[in-house]
Amino acid sequence: MKSIAYQKSTDTFSLKELPVPTLETETDVVVKVSVVGLNPVDTKVNIWNSMVENMDDSFVGGLDVSGEIVEVGAKVTDWKVGDQVLYHGDMRRPNGGFAQFAVHDSRTLTRKPDVSHEVAAASPCAAWTAYRALYNKITIAGSKSIFIAGGAGGVGSFAIQFAKLEGIETIITTSSESKHSYVKSLGATHVIDYRTQDVIEEVMKITGDLGVEYSLDCVGGENVFICAKVLGFEGEMVELVDVVNPTLIPDAKANGLSFHQLSLGSGHINGDKGRSAIVNTGLAVSKLLEKGQVHVPELQVISLSEVPNMLKEMRNQKTLGKVVVKVAE
Numbered sequence: 001m002k003s004i005a006y007q008k009s010t011d012t013f014s015l016k017e018l019p020v021p022t023l024e025t026e027t028d029v030v031v032k033v034s035v036v037g038l039n040p041v042d043t044k045v046n047i048w049n050s051m052v053e054n055m056d057d058s059f060v061g062g063l064d065v066s067g068e069i070v071e072v073g074a075k076v077t078d079w080k081v082g083d084q085v086l087y088h089g090d091m092r093r094p095n096g097g098f099a100q101f102a103v104h105d106s107r108t109l110t111r112k113p114d115v116s117h118e119v120a121a122a123s124p125c126a127a128w129t130a131y132r133a134l135y136n137k138i139t140i141a142g143s144k145s146i147f148i149a150g151g152a153g154g155v156g157s158f159a160i161q162f163a164k165l166e167g168i169e170t171i172i173t174t175s176s177e178s179k180h181s182y183v184k185s186l187g188a189t190h191v192i193d194y195r196t197q198d199v200i201e202e203v204m205k206i207t208g209d210l211g212v213e214y215s216l217d218c219v220g221g222e223n224v225f226i227c228a229k230v231l232g233f234e235g236e237m238v239e240l241v242d243v244v245n246p247t248l249i250p251d252a253k254a255n256g257l258s259f260h261q262l263s264l265g266s267g268h269i270n271g272d273k274g275r276s277a278i279v280n281t282g283l284a285v286s287k288l289l290e291k292g293q294v295h296v297p298e299l300q301v302i303s304l305s306e307v308p309n310m311l312k313e314m315r316n317q318k319t320l321g322k323v324v325v326k327v328a329e
Contacts, residue, residue, distance in 0.1 A: 003099030013308040021095040030071035035121040036097035037064030043315040062097030063089040066120040084112040088124035090268040113286035122296040122322040126154030137260040145170040150218035151183040160186040203230040
């Protein structure tokens with residue numbers, strides 16, 4: 001089968017012909033991949049490859065898959081051959097969606113929503129993460145203000161839409177100047193150019209020095225501290241990229257700040273509770289997509305052979321919106 005494999009020794013992605021993968025456990029299914037999404041985490045395999053046991057040059061990434069089941073394991077009872085499914089994969093496993101066939105644990109499958117395969121595959125990593133952050137880690141319903149670092153990226157673009165859906169009055173985000181109109185079209189009420197403006201100062205101007213109720217960091221680096229410093233009294237922050245150390249945040253205790261960590265894929269290794277968190281989130285977001293209450297912005301569709309170059313561009317943060325790969329011919 002055609003696939004995009006990762007070579008750890010050279011930190012490269014290449015188009016390869018590999019054998020069709022087989023079931024690895026009795027709860028697995030083999031899926032014929034229709035469309036697979038590209039995400040920043042796919043590009044960062046050079047950072048997390050130690051999580052993969054015995055990784056070799058046949059490792060295939062690709063977490064967000066929309067496709068059709070072609071084989072089921074002996075203990076799979078809720079799914080059958082022919083079912084159309086959508087899932088967010090486990091990065092620790094070697095047979096991902098950058099190939100014509102992939103292997104996945106049936107216990108974290110969801111039904112493909114009534115949208116195109118392209119739209120479906122664009123949603124898990126980005127939209128499900130944003131949903132978990134804003135509805136599970138914190139509760140944005142009824143709030144008045146939020147700051148989202150990195151509104152033009154995949155997660156940020158969905159987070160803005162969820163905030164708008166909940167009627168939040170002040171939705172502040174950051175992006176380069178060229179992307180201001182894009183994030184405003186999603187629902188951002190205020191956009192700060194992180195390259196030329198003092199983000200903390202601007203947020204305080206917008207909020208009358210009160211700060212925001214919630215902040216979401218989709219970028220990492222210095223944004224960890226920015227997201228913490230723009231919080232108002234008893235504000236709450238969700239960190240998606242790095243690990244927050246509250247002891248390094250000035251006045252965190254005095255201001256009663258709260259910090260949350262989120263890793264969508266950690267659900268795969270945390271038993272039934274973890275798997276349920278992934279599935280329930282997927283079902284909730286799929287309903288919103290079907291109802292047209294959120295949408296996939298700036299969707300770009302590429303071929304499997306274009307994946308290596310696109311992953312390089314994503315690593316350098318040169319993409320906008322969501323990119324998916326049409327695998328099925």
